[in-house]
Amino acid sequence: MVATALPFKEDLSVDYDAYAEHVRFLLDAGCDGVVPNGSLGEYQTLTDDERARVIRTAVEAAGDGSRVMAGAAAYGSTEAARWTEQAAEAGAGSILLLPPNAYRANDTEVRAHYAEVAGVGLPVVAYNNPYDTRVHLTPQLLADLHAQQHIVAVKEFSGDVRRAYEIAERAPGLDLLIGADDVLLELALAGAVGWIAGYPNALPHSCVALYRAAIAQDLETALPLYRALHPLLRWDTKHVFVQAIKLSMDIAGRRGGPCRPPRSPLDTEAEAAVRSVTEKVLAEGLN
Numbered sequence: 590m591v592a593t594a595l596p597f598k599e600d601l602s603v604d605y606d607a608y609a610e611h612v613r614f615l616l617d618a619g620c621d622g623v624v625p626n627g628s629l630g631e632y633q634t635l636t637d638d639e640r641a642r643v644i645r646t647a648v649e650a651a652g653d654g655s656r657v658m659a660g661a662a663a664y665g666s667t668e669a670a671r672w673t674e675q676a677a678e679a680g681a682g683s684i685l686l687l688p689p690n691a692y693r694a695n696d697t698e699v700r701a702h703y704a705e706v707a708g709v710g711l712p713v714v715a716y717n718n719p720y721d722t723r724v725h726l727t728p729q730l731l732a733d734l735h736a737q738q739h740i741v742a743v744k745e746f747s748g749d750v751r752r753a754y755e756i757a758e759r760a761p762g763l764d765l766l767i768g769a770d771d772v773l774l775e776l777a778l779a780g781a782v783g784w785i786a787g788y789p790n791a792l793p794h795s796c797v798a799l800y801r802a803a804i805a806q807d808l809e810t811a812l813p814l815y816r817a818l819h820p821l822l823r824w825d826t827k828h829v830f831v832q833a834i835k836l837s838m839d840i841a842g843r844r845g846g847p848c849r850p851p852r853s854p855l856d857t858e859a860e861a862a863v864r865s866v867t868e869k870v871l872a873e874g875l876n
């Protein structure tokens with residue numbers, strides 16, 4: 590499932606036609622689905638109308654709502670539930686949900702947050718990103734949420750591969766999804782069953798081939814690909830990941846384009862680094 594970047598026009602209005610084309614391109618390239626309105630889609634900068642239209646556009650372009658996992662993150666539980674209702678009305682098959690992301694909630698508050706959103710009825714994928722939210726969805730807390738039928742999976746972004754084994758022990762029925770591109774192989778070997786991915790926006794064919802081999806634990810195929818792509822994949826966990834992935838998209842002939850403020854263009858050093866490694870990967874025939 591690709592966490593989709595969102596194309597803007599030169600005046601920074603949303604280019605919905607380009608976004609629909611991008612969704613179709615990713616699915617045609619072998620990706621299983623898309624995740625609109627995540628951080629890579631710059632959802633925090635969108636108006637309510639834009640955010641709702643992005644979901645509708647993704648569902649229409651995909652042609653199958655089950656292939657759309659809508660981002661439903663919000664400052665409060667009521668607002669997150671409202672975005673989940675909107676996603677359900679648009680036909681999305683599931684939602685991706687951070688814990689409260691402007692408030693360092695305790696475990697009781699996190700449980701209440703997921704319970705309220707799960708009450709809408711769409712399958713909920715939890716998103717563990719303790720760096721940005723300052724809320725740690727521990728293996729035990731995830732197990733509790735799964736036991737209460739409030740989540741069906743977790744996007745694991747902590748970078749701590751050891752968590753995979755503890756999550757499996759405490760919540761054996763909870764699907765583990767790779768949440769950071771640069772630990773794809775490690776988490777696949779640890780039992781992950783999916784990938785919410787960033788870099789397929791720029792290089793879908795190579796990333797799909799890597800993912801399929803990793804999930805199949807075909808190291809002969811996966812390891813050389815992973816080594817070749819890793820200098821790019823690690824940009825997914827840097828604070829300028831949106832700008833980096835959009836630049837790689839531009840270089841690969843896709844529509845990346847500008848970001849909305851407060852994100853600014855990459856500085857000279859970072860731009861040169863992303864450009865160099867993207868061009869090297871493309872020169873090696875990976876796309």
